[in-house]
Amino acid sequence: MARKAAGKPPEEILLDWKREQASLKARVVDRDTEAWQRDPAFSGLQRVGGVDVSFVKDDSGSACASLVVLSYPELEVLYEDCRMVTLTAPYVSGFLAFRELPFLVDAVQQLRQREPRLMPQVLFVDGNGVLHHRGFGVACHLGVLTDLPCIGVAKKLLQVDGLENNALHKEKIQLLKAGGDSFPLMGGSGTVLGRALRSHDHSTKPLYVSVGHKISLEAAVRLTHSCCKFRIPEPVRQPPSPG
DNA sequence: GCGACAG
DNA sequence: ATCTTGTCGC
Numbered sequence: 001m002a003r004k005a006a007g008k009p010p011e012e013i014l015l016d017w018k019r020e021q022a023s024l025k026a027r028v029v030d031r032d033t034e035a036w037q038r039d040p041a042f043s044g045l046q047r048v049g050g051v052d053v054s055f056v057k058d059d060s061g062s063a064c065a066s067l068v069v070l071s072y073p074e075l076e077v078l079y080e081d082c083r084m085v086t087l088t089a090p091y092v093s094g095f096l097a098f099r100e101l102p103f104l105v106d107a108v109q110q111l112r113q114r115e116p117r118l119m120p121q122v123l124f125v126d127g128n129g130v131l132h133h134r135g136f137g138v139a140c141h142l143g144v145l146t147d148l149p150c151i152g153v154a155k156k157l158l159q160v161d162g163l164e165n166n167a168l169h170k171e172k173i174q175l176l177k178a179g180g181d182s183f184p185l186m187g188g189s190g191t192v193l194g195r196a197l198r199s200h201d202h203s204t205k206p207l208y209v210s211v212g213h214k215i216s217l218e219a220a221v222r223l224t225h226s227c228c229k230f231r232i233p234e235p236v237r238q239p240p241s242p243g
Numbered sequence: 244g245c246g247a248c249a250g
Numbered sequence: 251a252t253c254t255t256g257t258c259g260c
Contacts, residue, residue, distance in 0.1 A: 052250095053250075053251090054251085055250095055251055055252080063251095091248090091249090091250060091251075092248080093248035093249065093250085094248080094249085096249055096250055099250075100250075126249080126250065127249045127250060128249055131249085132249080137249070138249075138250085152249085154249050154250085155249080155250090156248095156249065156250095157249090158248080158249050159247065159248085164247090164260095165247090166260080167258090167259095167260095208249085
């Protein structure tokens with residue numbers, strides 16, 4: 001009986017959340033800030049991280065907030081943290097960060113304190129960055145709060161700003177033939193909000209990559225492809241178990 | 244016909 | 251997310 005989570009918060013809360021998004025959005029940096037991001041082989045990049053909130057049971061609110069750090073380019077585990085948490089805020093499209101982010105920020109801060117040498121140089125985030133209703137998805141939010149480069153990786157197209165998962169979109173997906181192939185997702189405003197990426201040769205369903213913070217879209221897409229042994233980038237593929 | 248809604 | 255399913259469509 002996967003009962004649906006509690007209904008939407010009152011309008012005043014949503015307005016608050018929107019205000020916070022708008023305010024933090026001004027701090028997003030949507031270009032490369034690190035030398036390795038411009039290097040063809042990403043040389044200088046040694047640690048890539050991923051965060052995720054995965055559910056244990058039905059909708060009890062019981063979940064596992066995890067942070068994984070892998071070596072690059074080997075993609076071997078350097079650090080794993082998985083903490084049981086109780087989610088309070090409901091899931092509302094456009095406000096994912098307010099449900100999951102506090103726990104992810106905690107995980108990053110804890111790593112920063114205990115094992116600063118293992119701090120990842122970039123974080124993959126489940127969900128979108130600037131490909132978002134108000135241009136400030138969870139990957140931007142996490143990036144701004146932690147000051148780490150972040151990449152938004154979503155498994156479904158968020159249909160905002162005129163973007164639609166329609167026949168034309170599906171045709172474009174068909175044209176992605178090899179891992180690494182991608183096409184731009186252009187919003188109605190003429191801005192490129194992200195790219196649909198075929199993340200692996202044998203993956204037919206694309207990933208939707210968008211800038212979170214402190215990285216260009218081009219580098220984000222290239223690195224995402226580079227971290228995919230399968231469809232989902234290794235740092236966010238299989239979160240560690242609590243036990 | 245019941246929707247467009249990342250996770 | 252998670253159940254599970256199938257090949258559409260404004």
